[in-house]
Amino acid sequence: MKELYVAILALFFIVGSIVAWLSRRYLGRGAREFFVGGYRVGGFLSAMTYAATTYSAFMMVGLVGLTFVGGVAALGFELVYLASTVIILGSIGPKIWYEARRRGWVSPSEMISDLYGSKAIGIAVALVYLFTLVPYTAAQLKGIGEIFGSIALGYEYGILFAFTAIAFWILIAGLWSVATTDAFQGIWMLGSSIAIIIWIVSFLLPIGGIDYHTFIRSLTISSNGNLLSFTWSPQMFIGLTVPWIFFALTNPQVVQRLYIPRDERAYMRTVKYFALYGFVYTIICVLLGMLFRSYVSLNRKDMESVLLGNRDLVTPFMLTLSHPILAAIAYVGITAAAISTANSIVLTVSSSIVRDLYEKVSTNPNEKTSKAISVVAVLLLLTLASLASIMRVGYIVELSVISSAGLLPLAPITIVGIARRNTIRRKRNGFVYPLLSIVVGELILAYTVVIYGFSKALTTPLLFSLPSPIWILIGSTLATIPLLANNRAS
Amino acid sequence: MIALAIVIVVLFYIPMFKWLSEMMVSTIELGMLLYWIVLTLLAIIIGFKILERTLKGEVG
Numbered sequence: 001m002k003e004l005y006v007a008i009l010a011l012f013f014i015v016g017s018i019v020a021w022l023s024r025r026y027l028g029r030g031a032r033e034f035f036v037g038g039y040r041v042g043g044f045l046s047a048m049t050y051a052a053t054t055y056s057a058f059m060m061v062g063l064v065g066l067t068f069v070g071g072v073a074a075l076g077f078e079l080v081y082l083a084s085t086v087i088i089l090g091s092i093g094p095k096i097w098y099e100a101r102r103r104g105w106v107s108p109s110e111m112i113s114d115l116y117g118s119k120a121i122g123i124a125v126a127l128v129y130l131f132t133l134v135p136y137t138a139a140q141l142k143g144i145g146e147i148f149g150s151i152a153l154g155y156e157y158g159i160l161f162a163f164t165a166i167a168f169w170i171l172i173a174g175l176w177s178v179a180t181t182d183a184f185q186g187i188w189m190l191g192s193s194i195a196i197i198i199w200i201v202s203f204l205l206p207i208g209g210i211d212y213h214t215f216i217r218s219l220t221i222s223s224n225g226n227l228l229s230f231t232w233s234p235q236m237f238i239g240l241t242v243p244w245i246f247f248a249l250t251n252p253q254v255v256q257r258l259y260i261p262r263d264e265r266a267y268m269r270t271v272k273y274f275a276l277y278g279f280v281y282t283i284i285c286v287l288l289g290m291l292f293r294s295y296v297s298l299n300r301k302d303m304e305s306v307l308l309g310n311r312d313l314v315t316p317f318m319l320t321l322s323h324p325i326l327a328a329i330a331y332v333g334i335t336a337a338a339i340s341t342a343n344s345i346v347l348t349v350s351s352s353i354v355r356d357l358y359e360k361v362s363t364n365p366n367e368k369t370s371k372a373i374s375v376v377a378v379l380l381l382l383t384l385a386s387l388a389s390i391m392r393v394g395y396i397v398e399l400s401v402i403s404s405a406g407l408l409p410l411a412p413i414t415i416v417g418i419a420r421r422n423t424i425r426r427k428r429n430g431f432v433y434p435l436l437s438i439v440v441g442e443l444i445l446a447y448t449v450v451i452y453g454f455s456k457a458l459t460t461p462l463l464f465s466l467p468s469p470i471w472i473l474i475g476s477t478l479a480t481i482p483l484l485a486n487n488r489a490s
Numbered sequence: 491m492i493a494l495a496i497v498i499v500v501l502f503y504i505p506m507f508k509w510l511s512e513m514m515v516s517t518i519e520l521g522m523l524l525y526w527i528v529l530t531l532l533a534i535i536i537g538f539k540i541l542e543r544t545l546k547g548e549v550g
Contacts, residue, residue, distance in 0.1 A: 072522045072523050072526075073505075075522075075523060075526050075527075076502055076505060076522070076526045079502070079526045079527070079529070079530045080499065080502040080503075080526075082530055082533075082534075083498065083499060083502065083529065083530045083533030083534070083537075084499050084533070086533060086534050086537035086538075087492075087495040087498075087499070087533060087536065087537045087540065089537065089541065090536075090537035090538060090539075090540035090541035090544065091492060091495075091537075091540050091541075091544060093541075094541065094544045094545050095544070216519045216520075220519075226515060228515050228519060228520065228521075228522060228523070229505075229511045229512055229514075229515040229522060230505040230506060230508065230511035230522065234506040237503070237506055238503070238506075241502075241503075245499065264545050267545070268541060268542075268545065271537070271538070271541055272538065275534045275537070275538075279530065279531075279534070283527070
């Protein structure tokens with residue numbers, strides 16, 4: 001298994017590096033080329049980088065485990081994200097795409113800064129990205145380290161591999177190498193998940209004596225209740241879904257992807273291909289969790305309680321039952337999911353550092369210094385994330401879990417900013433309200449974390465039986481209302 | 491269209507009412523699964539329609 005994984009991972013890295021190297025011919029000069037591909041990316045490439053950036057290792061590990069334990073409710077959780085994202089990409093997305101090329105936006109914090117006409121708000125948003133997304137990136141690296149550790153390759157070597165692949169694939173050609181390797185990785189992720197579900201349906205279930213009726217019965221009478229019905233608490237469902245509904249507007253790595261399609265046709269293709277990819281990938285991951293729960297409850301009762309106790313072990317255990325080649329391909333697929341998410345985050349947060357903390361602040365910014373800062377920012381962010389994962393800082397995973405809620409205050413200010421994009425800059429002290437919105441949202445989150453701890457911060461009722469994400473959204477939305485009122489008055 | 495899209499997203503939360511979820515599953519075993527899949531497909535179709543209109547009106 002160890003040798004097979006190394007061989008397939010080496011093949012993956014070599015092919016990925018060739019793809020990245022070939023993409024150099026598209027790269028022009030300047031930050032706009034390096035970070036957003038000069039707004040010249042085709043529909044297929046835009047869609048694949050959007051999908052591979054969005055869907056991290058959580059899908060094949062976290063979502064499969066979540067479905068194994070809690071049943072079909074996990075499908076509702078993941079599909080409400082997809083549904084709301086397609087609606088956002090159809091309504092607000094084209095406006096962001098259009099304004100990005102008209103006003104020359106490169107980083108998502110620059111978008112907020114420009115909409116409100118304030119450098120301070122851009123710096124504040126860039127800092128929110130740093131605090132929320134560095135732990136999220138570290139959690140992705142940690143996941144790769146754990147895959148290496150689980151097959152006796154050494155945790156630290158996993159981090160080193162991730163660092164090398166991410167740095168190399170970003171620095172070769174910026175967005176171009178990230179987008180092309182994302183497309184390659186996205187195909188690998190989807191292909192390996194399809195291979196696993198074919199194996200389960202064609203081999204594992206027949207060997208376990210499971211047909212449709214046995215499958216339904218086993219899930220209906222599971223130890224966690226009827227897994228075909230809604231088994232989650234409403235607070236858990238609301239608490240986990242609300243930050244994800246606004247993911248397309250709050251997470252900079254996907255907001256920046258809206259800038260890149262070369263024309264309207266490419267933008268439309270981006271949305272269509274992403275919707276198709278997301279739908280198929282989600283259904284596969286949820287089915288994997290449900291089918292495997294049925295198999296384990298009827299054939300491996302000894303393992304059921306172990307897997308229920310640690311749901312992140314579900315996929316690794318499932319893969320131990322498959323052919324080693326299939327398992328190695330799937331492990332590389334999970335590695336690809338982590339790398340494709342982490343590289344986009346690093347590239348995007350670096351763009352915020354270059355644009356909002358150097359080019360917009362410096363009195364005489366120049367292209368050469370921008371390029372140098374881009375490289376340093378990429379390496380610095382990766383080093384920070386790698387150090388945090390190598391030192392196994394205890395709160396990394398917890399921080400990464402609440403990162404979606406930490407970014408939630410950016411949703412109202414993005415929506416209001418885009419809706420009032422032609423007038424909001426003219427408002428006197430207009431930047432105060434978005435700043436207040438961020439502060440209110442982050443304070444509510446910080447209060448919840450202090451009271452309930454990281455693991456329960458999103459799902460425990462805070463007030464009127466509603467969990468914190470609802471209150472973060474309400475608090476940060478209320479802070480932006482004066483902007484709308486002022487706008488009407490003028 | 492946008493209002494309809496918001497209604498669809500809100501409908502995702504209907505199964506939080508236990509009795510509705512039980513009723514769906516007792517009618518069709520995979521009722522919940524199908525319910526969310528149908529809602530998603532509807533949301534995707536509406537999303538595409540909104541996209542076409544937005545591109546024609548805003549950008550075109």
